[in-house]
Amino acid sequence: MDKTPPPLIPGTLYLVATPIGNLEDITLRALRVLRECDVVAAEDTRRTGQLLKHFEISKPLLSYFQFNEAKRSEEILERLKRGEKVALVTDAGTPGISDPGERVVRAAVAAGQRVEAVPGPCALVAALTASGLPTDEFHFIGFLPHKSGQRRKQLEALKSFAGTLALYESPYRIEKLLGELNEVFPDRTLVLARELTKKFEEFLRGTPAELLALVAKRSLKGEFVVLVSGEVAKVAEDGGESPAGEVVSN
Numbered sequence: 001m002d003k004t005p006p007p008l009i010p011g012t013l014y015l016v017a018t019p020i021g022n023l024e025d026i027t028l029r030a031l032r033v034l035r036e037c038d039v040v041a042a043e044d045t046r047r048t049g050q051l052l053k054h055f056e057i058s059k060p061l062l063s064y065f066q067f068n069e070a071k072r073s074e075e076i077l078e079r080l081k082r083g084e085k086v087a088l089v090t091d092a093g094t095p096g097i098s099d100p101g102e103r104v105v106r107a108a109v110a111a112g113q114r115v116e117a118v119p120g121p122c123a124l125v126a127a128l129t130a131s132g133l134p135t136d137e138f139h140f141i142g143f144l145p146h147k148s149g150q151r152r153k154q155l156e157a158l159k160s161f162a163g164t165l166a167l168y169e170s171p172y173r174i175e176k177l178l179g180e181l182n183e184v185f186p187d188r189t190l191v192l193a194r195e196l197t198k199k200f201e202e203f204l205r206g207t208p209a210e211l212l213a214l215v216a217k218r219s220l221k222g223e224f225v226v227l228v229s230g231e232v233a234k235v236a237e238d239g240g241e242s243p244a245g246e247v248v249s250n
């Protein structure tokens, strides 16, 4: 392991992962990059400003979300071309995973600029690894489209996928999603990973119907990653290895 951190490289876009709830999850490298960069490009400057303040970092902030799509990346690219070191952060987690960071990275790569990942928290990885579902093969869907027909079509297309499915969902649509999963994947085991790394973190495990019954009794708030056991994992359960009976939480 290299003990001397190298200086930041001019003209590089650093993708800095930030906590998804627990501020202790920031990495030493993330803090150094945020301290040493020329500018921090943020999805929400107010939110990132609070994060920087917490870690006593004072840096110019640049919003890449308040303009139209083309303009969002334009200023970042200009700065990179001038040799600036730009740290890109999103509201939480790893930039580029289901957030506007992806577009900025694509524009930077297309413009021939250097892009470097500063890995750290990611809701997908935290949920998947603690879910107890197979991690060797998984399909990350992110957010489903808003339109019901398109959502249904996308889920149907994944019916025969053998690995674990992973989705992001807002608290406003979690019940709708459970209903859809109940129709398309009634026999599978679901894991709802709620409020990861936060005070009320919990993992709820059960069939879609069992989780729907739970939601009817107790409204579920907060942020969610929803995992669906794959076709093969379902077969293993049918064989009695890991029976899904009632909602299990921890």
Ligand code: SAM
Residues within 6 Å of the ligand: 020, 021, 090, 092, 093, 094, 095, 096, 097, 098, 099, 121, 122, 123, 124, 167, 168, 169, 170, 193, 194, 195, 196, 197, 198, 223, 224, 225
């Ligand atoms: N880039 C982020 C990442 O690395 O996880 C994800 C950004 S995406 C806009 C936000 C979604 O991630 C939320 O709607 C939720 O599905 C999931 N998420 C983020 N933080 C979470 C948390 N603490 N617990 C559960 N899910 C979370």
